[in-house]
Amino acid sequence: MYLSLENISKTFIGERHTVQALTEISFGVAKGEFVSLIGQSGSGKSTLCNLIAGLITPDSGEIRLNGQRINGQAGHVGYMPQRDLLMPWRTVLQNVTLGAEIRRQPTKAAYARALELLPLFGLAGFADAFPNALSGGMRQRAALLRTFLLERPVLLLDEPFGALDALTRREMQRWLISVWEHLQPTVLFITHDVREAALLSDRVLVLSPRPGRLVADVPIALTRPRREEDESFVRLQTTLLRALAASAA
Numbered sequence: 001m002y003l004s005l006e007n008i009s010k011t012f013i014g015e016r017h018t019v020q021a022l023t024e025i026s027f028g029v030a031k032g033e034f035v036s037l038i039g040q041s042g043s044g045k046s047t048l049c050n051l052i053a054g055l056i057t058p059d060s061g062e063i064r065l066n067g068q069r070i071n072g073q074a075g076h077v078g079y080m081p082q083r084d085l086l087m088p089w090r091t092v093l094q095n096v097t098l099g100a101e102i103r104r105q106p107t108k109a110a111y112a113r114a115l116e117l118l119p120l121f122g123l124a125g126f127a128d129a130f131p132n133a134l135s136g137g138m139r140q141r142a143a144l145l146r147t148f149l150l151e152r153p154v155l156l157l158d159e160p161f162g163a164l165d166a167l168t169r170r171e172m173q174r175w176l177i178s179v180w181e182h183l184q185p186t187v188l189f190i191t192h193d194v195r196e197a198a199l200l201s202d203r204v205l206v207l208s209p210r211p212g213r214l215v216a217d218v219p220i221a222l223t224r225p226r227r228e229e230d231e232s233f234v235r236l237q238t239t240l241l242r243a244l245a246a247s248a249a
């Protein structure tokens with residue numbers, strides 16, 4: 001497996017409370033695979049992202065990327081945190097090339113690559129616009145482009161469409177799949193929306209309520225684009241909902 005987690009556990013120890021967030025999580029993601037992780041709020045999804053992104057370290061277990069142990073090491077994956085905000089004082093172009101700037105890479109090359117990808121991200125003509133001039137969907141696409149431009153082998157997207165209205169969200173889901181088909185990144189997509197996971201993924205991992213454990217690993221054989229009215233799609237959603245409900249019981 002390209003990205004692999006083996007027996008990952010994490011407990012937060014505070015002055016007053018101790019929170020066991022994740023217990024013995026093991027799974028792998030193949031290169032180019034689109035895997036979703038679903039679980040209710042508080043089940044440890046963002047914690048798992050922070051662990052894979054190396055922002056926090058697991059209490060036990062191993063996280064490997066392409067065979068290399070990356071526990072506690074930041075910078076290996078492209079991470080779009082749940083509350084990823086664009087900087088309002090920077091243009092779209094300046095926002096999406098932030099990664100290159102932080103790594104002190106040549107601005108010219110970073111701008112050229114960003115300008116090349118703006119149309120694919122539905123932002124053609126908006127390079128010099130400021131975030132407040134963009135719609136919610138456009139802002140999320142800009143944040144996604146910034147994550148893509150980190151040019152990391154794995155994309156970790158934590159509920160990227162959570163704050164969007166239903167119609168925009170649907171458009172963004174279709175769009176994300178077209179980008180994924182085009183660029184073939186390895187994606188770990190976090191959501192609490194079963195329908196979204198079923199629409200997008202090659203596989204869905206189901207996390208139990210806290211402390212999060214993996215309770216199901218559901219491969220999806222349906223071809224894309226998926227049709228929600230198809231019986232097979234409805235069955236898949238039912239399977240996922242049942243796995244979630246069983247884990248909460």
Ligand SMILES: Nc1ncnc2c1ncn2[C@@H]1O[C@H](COP(=O)(O)OP(=O)(O)O)[C@@H](O)[C@H]1O
Pocket residue numbers: 012013014019020021039040041042043044045046047048210
């Ligand atoms: N830095 C932290 N310190 C203490 N508790 C935390 C910290 N981060 C997360 N938690 C707790 O861990 C649990 C899982 O949180 P989180 O990973 O954000 O869940 P999710 O993203 O699935 O909603 C929650 O109970 C949360 O309060």
Ligand SMILES: [Mg+2]
Pocket residue numbers: 045046047082158
């Ligand atoms: Mg979260």
